[in-house]
Amino acid sequence: MSYPTPLTLEGRQAVVAGGTKGTGAAVVTRLKAAGAVVTAIARTPGPGTDADTFIAADLTDPDAGKAIAESVTAGGVPEVLVHVTGGSTAPSGGFAVLGDAE
Structure with missing residues (x-):
């Protein structure tokens, strides 16, 4: 059985x-394990933020x-950008619970 080559991002700037x-x-956590220098952006730090x-x-x-942008580029130009934010103000249930006003 063969396995894929492990991801290496040694020294690359990443923003999540x-x-x-x-x-x-x-x-x-995965980007850090691959060697990237990671900046995390969020409203609040989470428990045990690894960035x-x-x-x-x-x-x-x-x-x-x-x-x-100014904070992120102060450490160099990011080479990896991952967008994992929620931010939706829509009620749970999707389109089925939205009325005409929404």
Whole structure:
């Protein structure tokens, strides 16, 4: 049986939006294991955030973009970007629970 070559991202800059909880935190952990230097962006740090750098920002705020870009590029140009944010204000249940106003 053959296995794929392990992913190596040694020294590459990675950014994970929504990288402090759930899937985002798992992505941060995997990128770190592959050798990447990881910046996590989220509203709050999660328990045991594994990222090298954490940026507290609300990605639903249009004014946050410039501050995030400046912080992220201060360490070099990111080569990996992963977007794992939720942010939906829609009620659970999808389209079936939305009315005409939504």
